Amino acid sequence: MKRRLKKKYRWILVYSPIIIFVIIVAILFITKEKPPVEEMEIARGRLSSAKVANAQKYSKNLYNSASAAYDSAMHYWKIENERFYLFRDYDKVKSFALKSEKYAASSIGQADNNSKNLKKEIEGTINRLQKKIDLFQANLDNIPQIDDTRKQYNKGKIYFGEAKFAFQKSDYIKAQQKIELSAKLIDKSYNFANSVLVNYFGNFPKWQRWVNNTIEQSRLNESYCIVVDKIARECLLYYKGAVKERFEIDLGKNWMGNKNHQGDYTTPEGIYKIIDKKANGQSRYYKAMLLNYPNDEDRARFAMNKKNGSIPSRKRIGDLIEIHGNGGKGADWTMGCIALSDTDIDRVYARCPVGTTVTIVGSLRPYSEIMKLP
Amino acid sequence: MKNKLLLSLSAFAIAMLVFSGCAKVPQVEIDNANVAIQAAQAAGADIYVPEAYAALQDSFNVANQSIEAKKSKLFKSYKKEKAQLVNVVTLGNDVKLKTEARIAELKTEIQNTLAEVGTIVADSKALIAKAPRGKEGTTALMAIKADIATIETSASEVQAAVGTESFIATLDKAKAVRDQANSIKTELQTVIDKYTAKRK
Numbered sequence: 001m002k003r004r005l006k007k008k009y010r011w012i013l014v015y016s017p018i019i020i021f022v023i024i025v026a027i028l029f030i031t032k033e034k035p036p037v038e039e040m041e042i043a044r045g046r047l048s049s050a051k052v053a054n055a056q057k058y059s060k061n062l063y064n065s066a067s068a069a070y071d072s073a074m075h076y077w078k079i080e081n082e083r084f085y086l087f088r089d090y091d092k093v094k095s096f097a098l099k100s101e102k103y104a105a106s107s108i109g110q111a112d113n114n115s116k117n118l119k120k121e122i123e124g125t126i127n128r129l130q131k132k133i134d135l136f137q138a139n140l141d142n143i144p145q146i147d148d149t150r151k152q153y154n155k156g157k158i159y160f161g162e163a164k165f166a167f168q169k170s171d172y173i174k175a176q177q178k179i180e181l182s183a184k185l186i187d188k189s190y191n192f193a194n195s196v197l198v199n200y201f202g203n204f205p206k207w208q209r210w211v212n213n214t215i216e217q218s219r220l221n222e223s224y225c226i227v228v229d230k231i232a233r234e235c236l237l238y239y240k241g242a243v244k245e246r247f248e249i250d251l252g253k254n255w256m257g258n259k260n261h262q263g264d265y266t267t268p269e270g271i272y273k274i275i276d277k278k279a280n281g282q283s284r285y286y287k288a289m290l291l292n293y294p295n296d297e298d299r300a301r302f303a304m305n306k307k308n309g310s311i312p313s314r315k316r317i318g319d320l321i322e323i324h325g326n327g328g329k330g331a332d333w334t335m336g337c338i339a340l341s342d343t344d345i346d347r348v349y350a351r352c353p354v355g356t357t358v359t360i361v362g363s364l365r366p367y368s369e370i371m372k373l374p
Numbered sequence: 375m376k377n378k379l380l381l382s383l384s385a386f387a388i389a390m391l392v393f394s395g396c397a398k399v400p401q402v403e404i405d406n407a408n409v410a411i412q413a414a415q416a417a418g419a420d421i422y423v424p425e426a427y428a429a430l431q432d433s434f435n436v437a438n439q440s441i442e443a444k445k446s447k448l449f450k451s452y453k454k455e456k457a458q459l460v461n462v463v464t465l466g467n468d469v470k471l472k473t474e475a476r477i478a479e480l481k482t483e484i485q486n487t488l489a490e491v492g493t494i495v496a497d498s499k500a501l502i503a504k505a506p507r508g509k510e511g512t513t514a515l516m517a518i519k520a521d522i523a524t525i526e527t528s529a530s531e532v533q534a535a536v537g538t539e540s541f542i543a544t545l546d547k548a549k550a551v552r553d554q555a556n557s558i559k560t561e562l563q564t565v566i567d568k569y570t571a572k573r574k
Contacts, residue, residue: 035446040439044432051428074438081445088446147520154524154554161550162543174543253516330568331505 028086036077036090039097043070046104055107057173058114066103073097118172125179126167129160132190139231139370140193142332144254149189156185197370200256200362203269207361210271214359215241224352226323228338230255230267231363231370235323235340237348244351247344250327252336256362259293259336261302261311262318267336267360268293272321274356277349286325286342287349291358293321323348323358397450399441403459407434410466419469421540422476426469434462480541484532487548491529494555498522501562518562525555 047070050056055063073096080088136153159182166174211227218225219241227236230251237245252265259268268291276290294302294317305311318336327339338360340348363370411434419427437458444450502519528551535544 035443037439037443037446040442044435044439048428048432048435051432074442077442078445081442085448090446142517144517147517150517150520151524154521155528157557158528158547158550158554161553162546165546165549174546328568330565 036093043097043100046101050104050107053108055111059107059110062107069100152185153189201367226358228360229364250339251332253332261315272358288322288324400456407459407462410463414469417470417473419473498559
């Protein structure tokens with residue numbers, strides 16, 4: 001009996017530590033926190049969604065934080081997995097996974113907002129620049145002697161095209177880069193060309209006065225008169241103070257401004273008279289009507305410009321400014337004359353005798369009307 | 375008795391060791407997958423086929439996560455992960471090929487667009503020759519001539535940019551130059567048409 005008891009106690013003594021150990025281990029296994037599989041899965045999924053939402057472009061900081069937190073979570077997961085099973089602690093991993101998920105979720109929202117705002121901003125700049133391009137094309141493109149400005153404008157237009165292509169592909173970052181380059185060039189060239197035009201229109205009150213006087217004289221004298229609108233490239237034939245016909249014209253290639261000297265390819269501005277008429281065969285340009293350029297005002301201005309040095313002393317004032325045929329080329333090609341098509345010159349030639357007033361102005365319409373898109 | 379106790383403890387310890395480390399991490403497959411991803415990126419996959427590249431990276435992340443999840447367990451087998459990683463390698467090679475194909479496509483498109491620009495410039499120059507001439511004997515369209523020169527310079531810049539920046543950006547530039555060249559040609563053509571119509 002004593003022996004049996006001794007054996008029993010021995011058994012208990014031998015196996016109880018093992019049993020206790022197993023029980024403890026079992027409890028540890030049961031109560032052990034689970035590996036962060038679910039948390040990491042969520043974080044990875046969210047990061048992947050953030051990439052799809054282009055968060056790395058439009059919410060760079062948040063996306064990078066999310067990505068870094070995910071990498072940290074993976075890093076600590078690996079470290080924990082290297083430890084003995086029962087000593088693993090995934091709290092840090094879970095914390096980084098949670099951070100990554102939160103950052104990624106925020107980056108999706110921010111990317112959406114940022115891309116929408118950027119899109120709106122670029123759209124606005126595209127529309128603004130498009131309007132300037134249209135205005136430039138319609139009214140500033142043929143301003144003479146602005147070659148460098150045109151070069152800038154053309155380069156700006158190429159950047160504008162690049163911006164539009166990037167915009168169409170929803171690459172708003174690229175579109176923004178290009179539109180900024182474009183805006184810099186287009187704004188600069190537009191502003192310069194526009195300032196030239198504005199400056200030119202400083203003469204508008206004088207032009208209005210000349211035209212009004214000319215028309216009034218035509219009305220009082222019951223005679224024909226001619227008004228030339230340089231910007232509109234139009235020659236208007238008036239009779240008794242009313243417009244009878246309109247003709248397209250070609251001018252000198254430096255058409256803008258007043259004629260300063262011989263060979264400047266500028267069509268003069270002022271009130272002139274037809275002093276001679278050359279029929280077909282007498283003119284190199286089908287038919288011609290010679291104007292009394294230079295008039296007294298032109299001579300006085302020429303003398304003053306020579307005196308103040310704005311015209312070289314060897315320059316001459318020039319003459320032989322005519323309204324002639326061979327025009328209708330749709331380009332400014334004369335040396336300062338006004339060219340009409342042969343059919344049109346026939347009509348004007350037949351109606352206007354020597355002594356008819358020819359008033360040449362920059363524009364009949366004010367600047368505000370000119371700079372409107374059709 | 376002492377021996378029995380030692381034997382039991384040893385058996386338990388061996389069992390623990392065996393259970394917790396019976397399979398090795400597929401390091402070779404992981405390295406191969408990494409190499410494939412890096413090769414795809416080096417080819418420009420993130421720029422030219424971004425969706426496919428993102429999917430590739432995600433597949434790798436899935437496999438990596440799965441490996442760590444297995445490492446967290448007592449009983450592990452990496453069979454599924456090995457297959458996933460092999461798939462990542464295949465996908466990586468495929469993405470690399472797609473990238474190369476896209477680049478080749480873009481290069482061809484750039485050269486075709488530049489060839490188009492060349493044709494438009496040549497046509498425009500021919501039109502300039504037909505353009506109305508003034509008393510001074512030179513063309514009246516000097517400004518447009520200068521515009522054509524700007525186009526030629528821009529086309530040369532595009533050609534020089536091939537390979538120095540993203541081919542997508544270069545193609546956009548080439549297309550913008552082509553559009554600008556076309557607009558100048560149209561402007562010229564309008565003048566010529568007007569001139570021709572008036573002369574008839």
